[in-house]
Amino acid sequence: MSKSYYIGIDIGGTKILTALADNNGKILNKVKTATQADKGQKFIISNILNSIGDVKKSSSVKKADIKKIGVAVPGPLDFENGLIIKNSNLAWSKVPLVDILESHTKKPVVLENDANAAALAEKYFGAGRDSDNIIYITISTGIGGGIIIDGQIFHGGKGNAGEIGHMTLIPDSDYQCGCGNYGCFEAVASGTAIARRGKKVVKQKRKSLIINYSKGNPELVDAQLVAEAAREGDQEALQIYSLTGRLLGIGIANVVNLFDPEIIVLGGGVMNAEKLFIKDLKESLRQRALDYNLKKLELKKSELGKNAGVVGAIAVSMGDDLYRLT
Amino acid sequence: MSKSYYIGIDIGGTKILTALADNNGKILNKVKTATQADKGQKFIISNILNSIGDVKKSSSVKKADIKKIGVAVPGPLDFENGLIIKNSNLAWSKVPLVDILESHTKKPVVLENDANAAALAEKYFGAGRDSDNIIYITISTGIGGGIIIDGQIFHGGKGNAGEIGHMTLIPDSDYQCGCGNYGCFEAVASGTAIARRGKKVVKQKRKSLIINYSKGNPELVDAQLVAEAAREGDQEALQIYSLTGRLLGIGIANVVNLFDPEIIVLGGGVMNAEKLFIKDLKESLRQRALDYNLKKLELKKSELGKNAGVVGAIAVSMGDDLYRLT
Numbered sequence: 001m002s003k004s005y006y007i008g009i010d011i012g013g014t015k016i017l018t019a020l021a022d023n024n025g026k027i028l029n030k031v032k033t034a035t036q037a038d039k040g041q042k043f044i045i046s047n048i049l050n051s052i053g054d055v056k057k058s059s060s061v062k063k064a065d066i067k068k069i070g071v072a073v074p075g076p077l078d079f080e081n082g083l084i085i086k087n088s089n090l091a092w093s094k095v096p097l098v099d100i101l102e103s104h105t106k107k108p109v110v111l112e113n114d115a116n117a118a119a120l121a122e123k124y125f126g127a128g129r130d131s132d133n134i135i136y137i138t139i140s141t142g143i144g145g146g147i148i149i150d151g152q153i154f155h156g157g158k159g160n161a162g163e164i165g166h167m168t169l170i171p172d173s174d175y176q177c178g179c180g181n182y183g184c185f186e187a188v189a190s191g192t193a194i195a196r197r198g199k200k201v202v203k204q205k206r207k208s209l210i211i212n213y214s215k216g217n218p219e220l221v222d223a224q225l226v227a228e229a230a231r232e233g234d235q236e237a238l239q240i241y242s243l244t245g246r247l248l249g250i251g252i253a254n255v256v257n258l259f260d261p262e263i264i265v266l267g268g269g270v271m272n273a274e275k276l277f278i279k280d281l282k283e284s285l286r287q288r289a290l291d292y293n294l295k296k297l298e299l300k301k302s303e304l305g306k307n308a309g310v311v312g313a314i315a316v317s318m319g320d321d322l323y324r325l326t
Numbered sequence: 327m328s329k330s331y332y333i334g335i336d337i338g339g340t341k342i343l344t345a346l347a348d349n350n351g352k353i354l355n356k357v358k359t360a361t362q363a364d365k366g367q368k369f370i371i372s373n374i375l376n377s378i379g380d381v382k383k384s385s386s387v388k389k390a391d392i393k394k395i396g397v398a399v400p401g402p403l404d405f406e407n408g409l410i411i412k413n414s415n416l417a418w419s420k421v422p423l424v425d426i427l428e429s430h431t432k433k434p435v436v437l438e439n440d441a442n443a444a445a446l447a448e449k450y451f452g453a454g455r456d457s458d459n460i461i462y463i464t465i466s467t468g469i470g471g472g473i474i475i476d477g478q479i480f481h482g483g484k485g486n487a488g489e490i491g492h493m494t495l496i497p498d499s500d501y502q503c504g505c506g507n508y509g510c511f512e513a514v515a516s517g518t519a520i521a522r523r524g525k526k527v528v529k530q531k532r533k534s535l536i537i538n539y540s541k542g543n544p545e546l547v548d549a550q551l552v553a554e555a556a557r558e559g560d561q562e563a564l565q566i567y568s569l570t571g572r573l574l575g576i577g578i579a580n581v582v583n584l585f586d587p588e589i590i591v592l593g594g595g596v597m598n599a600e601k602l603f604i605k606d607l608k609e610s611l612r613q614r615a616l617d618y619n620l621k622k623l624e625l626k627k628s629e630l631g632k633n634a635g636v637v638g639a640i641a642v643s644m645g646d647d648l649y650r651l652t
Contacts, residue, residue, distance in 0.1 A: 076618040085618065133483025147584075149475070149482075156475075156586030157459025160618045163583040168576050168614050170497060181614055250494050257489040258473075258584060260482030288494050288507055292402040292411065292486045 004067040004321060007052060007107075008313030010114065011044075011073045013037055013090065017310040018051035020059055020066075023321045025125055025314060029059045037090050044090065045097075049104055069101060069109045070317030072117035072309045074144075079159045082111050110316055116153045116162060117312025118304070119146025122265045124315050124322055126303035131262035135255055136302070137164060139248065140268035142178065143186035147259060151326065153316075165190070169251055189247040191223035191270045197240045198226040208236035227273040238276070245277030249284025256289040256297060267302030274301070330393040330647060333378060333433075334639030336440065337370075337399045339363055339416065343636040344377035346385055346392075349647045351451055351640060355385045363416050370416065371423075375430055395427060395435045396643030398443035398635045400470075405485045408437050436642055442479045442488060443638025444630070445472025448591045450641050450648055452629035457588035458652075461581055462628070463490060465574065466594035468504065469512035473585060477652065479642075491516070495577055515573040517549035517596045523566045524552040534562035553599040564602070571603030575610025582615040582623060593628030600627070 003023060010017040012035060019030040031054045033047050056063065076085050082098025084090075101109040112120075119128075119136035128134035132151040138144045145164030147154040154161050165186035166179050173183030175193060187193060199218035201210045209229035214220040229237035252264060266274075286294065304311050315322055329349060336343040338361060345356040357380045359373050382389065402411050408424025410416075427435040438446075445454075445462035454460035458477040464470045471490030473480040480487050491512035492505050499509030501519060513519060525544035527536045535555035540546040555563035578590060592600075612620060630637050641648055 076616070131483060149480075154475075156619075157457060157588040158586045158619065158622060160616065161584060161586040163586075163616055163619065166583045166616055167580045169494075171495070171573070171576050179616060247497070250497050254493040254580070255584070257492045258487060258581070260484045260487040260489075262483040290402070290486065290489055290492055290505060293482075293484065293489065296484060 003065060005061045005065050006067060006314050006317045006321075007055065007069045008310050008315075008317060009048060009051065009069065009071045010117075010309030010313050011035070011048065011071065011090070012114070012309065016044075016048060016051055017307070018048075018055045019310045019314060020055045020061060021314045023318070025311070025318060025322070025325065027311070027314070028061070029055050030310070031055050035090070041090075041092055041095060045100060048101070052105060066107055068317040068319070069105060069107050070117070070313040070315070071097065071101070071109060071111050072114040072313040072316065073097070073111065075113035075115075076160050077111055077113055079111065079155070082109070084111075112153070112313070112316040113146070113162075114309050114312070115144030116146040116155075117316050118267065118308035119148050119265070119312070120153055120315040120322075121304055121308050121312035122267070122302060123148045123151065124325055125311055126308070127265045127300040128263050133259075133261045134263040134265060135164075135259060135261045136265045136267065136308075137252065137255075138268035138302075138308075139190060139266065139270040141191050143190045143251070143268075145255070151323065164251070164255060167251065167254060169247060185247075185251040189244055189251060191268075194223040194226050194240055194244055194270070195221055197243070198222075198237070201236045201240075206236055209234040210237055223270055223273070227276060230273070230276050241273065241276035242280045244270075245280030246284040248277065249281040250288050252281070253285050253288030256285070256293050260293045262296060263298045263300055265300050265302050267305065267308055271301060329391060331387045331391050332393060332640050332643045332647075333381065333395045334636050334641075334643060335374060335377065335395065335397045336443075336635030336639050337361070337374065337397065337416070338440075338635070342370075342374060342377055343633070344374075344381045345636045345640060346381045346387060347640045349644070351637070351644060351648070351651065353637070353640070354387070355381050356636070357381045361416070367416075367418055367421060371426060374427070378431060392433055394643040394645070395431060395433050396443070396639040396641070397423065397427065397435060397437050398440040398639040398642065399423070399437065401439035401441075402486050403437055403439055405437065405481070408435070410437075438479070438639070438642040439472070439488075440635050440638070441470035442472040442481075443642050444593065444634035445474050445591070445638070446479055446641040446648075447630050447634050447638035448593075448628060449474045449477065450651055451637055452634070453591045453626040454589050459585075459587045460589040460591060461490075461585060461587045462591045462593065462634075463578065463581075464594035464628075464634075465516060465592065465596040467517050469516045469577070469594075471581070473587075477649065490577070490581060493577065493580060495573060511573075511577040515570055515577060517594075520549040520552050520566055520570055520596070521547055523569070524548075524563070527562045527566075532562055535560040536563055549596055549599070553602060556599075556602050567599065567602035568606045570596075571606030572610040574603065575607040576614050578607070579611050579614030582611070582619050586619045588622060589624045589626055591626050591628055593631065593634055597627060
């Protein structure tokens with residue numbers, strides 16, 4: 001009997017990761033392509049198609065044995081019609097990606113929000129595998145979330161559930177979010193918010209290593225630079241991370257009170273600096289979440305890291321083969 | 327063939343509502359008893375048992391035809407062991423209510439959080455019947471919520487999901503919640519918060535009808551008194567309701583972004599004054615919820631009102647007979 005294989009594609013603003021996996025979700029081959037978003041939709045799609053060819057080429061897998069292709073992209077998506085509705089990273093709007101890829105590859109293609117896909121990946125192949133009810137939160141330039149209920153992605157009544165980053169956390173904040181509103185979780189507690197607070201230190205010329213490291217240019221300040229200053233004991237930088245931890249704890253407490261999950265998986269680039277804020281995060285989580293919901297709650301770090309998206313794309317394509325794994 | 331019947335019991339801090347219904351959920355008889363919470367657990371349980379006897383007595387339903395008893399109580403509950411874990415209204419703790427009622431009635435008894443039960447009632451018999459994905463929010467002295475996913479109560483991984491009232495809405499608020507934290511949704515946007523803002527007007531001796539109506543005694547100010555002043559055009563009172571509407575809109579936007587439901591059903595006593603705040607609520611909801619999630623979202627008023635709890639208790643007990651109704 002021939003084995004089944006799957007292809008997963010993670011389309012990000014800067015890179016496209018494409019992987020080939022067997023029916024146990026084991027990755028056999030992987031290729032990375034620069035997205036070059038500025039070159040437009042046609043160019044990107046041709047890049048995606050090439051990456052599919054490339055990932056197959058160096059393996060011995062026959063085209064006929066590839067069962068399905070899963071694609072992870074930033075939302076929101078129109079699942080019913082396989083459309084990317086809006087995508088600020090790629091400057092796409094209403095792109096019928098499923099139709100395009102299916103007509104070229106002659107394989108069924110399934111689309112998923114990247115944070116949802118990553119959540120599914122952590123559930124089946126990562127830090128969430130011990131529970132069927134987990135929430136994955138990625139803390140990066142933005143904050144994204146994926147909610148797994150009974151082992152499956154929770155899409156809500158209309159397909160766009162789990163927009164954790166767009167929960168209002170500080171109603172009267174002047175931190176504007178990419179979505180247009182103010183005080184969203186991702187506007188006040190993401191890497192971008194850390195950078196924003198660091199830039200302010202520079203603009204206000206407060207005594208801080210952030211000024212030294214950025215040579216006084218606020219444009220050069222990012223979350224990583226602030227982390228470096230904090231690691232050297234810089235008080236301004238330490239306070240920025242401490243505040244971020246407290247805000248992260250509040251946002252996580254909110255989803256804990258609403259979803260009562262068993263495991264929270266934290267991922268994203270900002271987690272590389274977790275030592276600078278995890279204590280504050282846990283303290284405010286303990287303070288804000290209901291005692292009952294805190295019981296048996298585990299806070300874990302993503303095991304898949306940068307591969308969460310592409311492994312998620314594979315997981316999404318696997319369907320029954322995925323559920324067989326538990 | 328004999329018909330099946332169900333008994334629903336809604337145990338509140340001031341009254342116990344007990345109803346008998348047929349297998350279509352039609353209420354045949356209903357009795358109301360004062361809880362008299364101060365008389366202790368034994369007294370209340372004997373009241374509950376009497377109410378079960380009373381509701382059957384004046385009907386022609388035979389005891390043998392009663393299939394199940396559903397009980398709605400404020401949470402949190404331990405579903406696995408049929409325990410009321412903590413109940414500030416009744417001063418109960420770890421009461422094995424299911425065992426007690428089953429041993430007395432010889433019928434299977436099922437326990438449910440009252441807001442969850444009310445949500446199920448609105449889904450099958452009220453304002454939520456056109457969708458399988460609804461959220462019920464009761465705005466009263468507190469704020470409670472019940473989440474219906476795919477036609478069923480969402481309990482989360484550990485049983486205590488849907489604690490909408492305990493999502494932190496204003497992290498730096500000095501409004502303390504019954505749960506011990508500050509700035510919870512119910513601490514800042516419930517009837518109690520309205521009363522608190524009204525009391526402040528009295529204490530600060532601002533020019534307002536709230537002072538006239540309360541004769542200058544802040545202890546006499548409640549949400550209804552503030553509503554009466556607002557209806558007479560009192561600016562302080564109008565502003566209190568306007569602020570409450572804005573905060574309600576933000577809290578609802580958060581659950582809309584997280585759950586993407588099709589219908590939000592609003593109930594509870596504060597909704598009697600909806601004209602004073604619904605415009606502000608809708609405006610802040612539109613501003614804070616993601617466009618995609620707002621699409622096709624309906625905001626409806628509870629159809630079951632004060633009966634939502636007892637109808638919910640019946641719905642909870644109906645099981646398969648309930649799902650047959652859709």
